[in-house]
Amino acid sequence: MIDGYKQGGRWLVTAVMMLCVMACANASPWDAPVAAAFPTARFGRLHDYLNHATDAEGYLGAVSLVMYEGHIVDWRAYGHRDLGRREPMRRDDIFRIYSMTKTVTSVAVMMLVEEGRLSLEDPVSRYLPGFDAPQVMIGGTAEAPVLRPAGKPITLHALLTHTAGFPAGLKGDEQATQRMEGIDPHGSRDLREFAERMSHIALAADPGRRFGYDGASIELMARVVEVVSQQPFDQFLQRRIFAPLKMRDTGFSVPMAQRQRVVDLTTTDSHGRLVLADTNSARHPGEPLNAYASGAGGLYSTAGDYARFAQMLLNGGALDGVQLLSRKSVELMMSNHLTMLDPPVTQFSDAEGFGIGGYVVIDAARRGQLGSNGQYGWSGAASTYYTIDPREKLVAILLLQHLPREGVQELPRVSRPFYNLVYQSLP
Secondary structure (H helix, E strand, C coil): CCCCCCCCCHHHHHHHHHHHHHHCCCCCCCCCCCCCCCCHHHHHHHHHHHHHHCCCCCCCEEEEEEEECCEEEEEEEEEECCCCCCCECCCCCEEECHHHHHHHHHHHHHHHHHCCCCCCCCEHHHCCCCCCCCEEEEEECCCCEEEEECCCCCEHHHHHCCCCCCCCCCCCCHHHHHHHHHHCHHHCCCHHHHHHHHCCCCECCCCCCCCCCCCHHHHHHHHHHHHHHCCCHHHHHHHHHHCCCCCCCCECCCCHHHHHHECCCEEECCCCCEEECCCHHHHCCCCCCCCCCCCCCCCEECHHHHHHHHHHHHCCCEECCEECCCHHHHHHHCCCCCCCCCCCCCCCCCCEEECCCCEEECCHHHHCCCCCCCCEEEEECCCEEEEEECCCCEEEEEECCECCCCCCCCCCCCHHHHHHHHHCCCC
16 A cells, blocks of 8 residues: 655656556455555554554454545554454454445435335335234333334335334334234334234334434335345345445455455453453354345445445545435435434434435534544444545445443443544545
8 A cells, every 4th residue: 555655756656556556456446555645654553553543452452544636645454353362353344234234225215215116205015015004002011012103204205214114122122022022023023014013013203203223214215225126125226336336345244255354253251351242143154144235234345335335425426437326415415414403413423414314413513522523334233333424525444243241341432533543634
């Protein structure tokens, strides 16, 4: 990776870049030279921080990638990819990105909107049976609920923005959540069955009255994509998003020949030590994370692949001559859709609203970290993060594989320092 150059030495940078282009001709689409003119000296602070965060007392390893004005300016691997700390992490290693999948699903939906095949204000009942008369749980117990008709239908927009009113772990949701767990939509074999089970779920609030982050809403949107496109959700993503963007290592499972690249998934035991997480995917890396193609959290990917996806959005829907979305659709995705709420923010931050597929920063000063109003992004349960900043023409990605636990001595969270260190490096 080229870290920069001194004035007068451009011929040397050009020669190195040409050699890299020839050497990487058959490698991944991002194995190209970094932007030579970027002042990368301040990236040393980021490198030092992540080296320390992945030392013998820290996380196993990480991959970070930063793009500026359409060029990769920093892309590094740190630490190791295995619990034994024998295999060094590589830039192209594969991670479970969990909820970063939601942005991909949102792009799939917006593609169908642009084709005129659905509208965000359509009721979900137009596409999925059993949702024509939603009920709100207002009392009783999970076994004997007291219900009333919802004040309005559940729209696709409500599903995408987590305002449909499904149980979401908020105060007062306890009995509705327990009832939902008894129906167990996440135990479904496919998205059709998931939607059928969800049709029996009582809402915890009227649609449009609150933001309550949940995965079920986006699983329903994945099923809507299947119904409208008349093809399985995973096939739609592969044909319409991953193949056109050359996201070669992104999917709901990892081919056997590539599974050695999947990073070990850790959690913390009661003594504060890193141990393998108690999930099927941790025990069998590369196997599907769900029995169905989960639009809410089922994808594996790499930093390089997700950077192509994020850069497409930053470019207004296009990358390398491939146009997935229009500029106006991307602008809509990156706008705050919680303006009907007071305050118009998520349950996680008073400085962040929510767009279609990710947070939207509406008060950077109140957020308390370096960034910009209009910044957009999301994270995944296993410590994966990305942000897109249209004002700074910036994409920043940080991937780890660790499931944090409450009530134990945990490792320090790394996202806030990471973003601060990225932003302080900008010219």
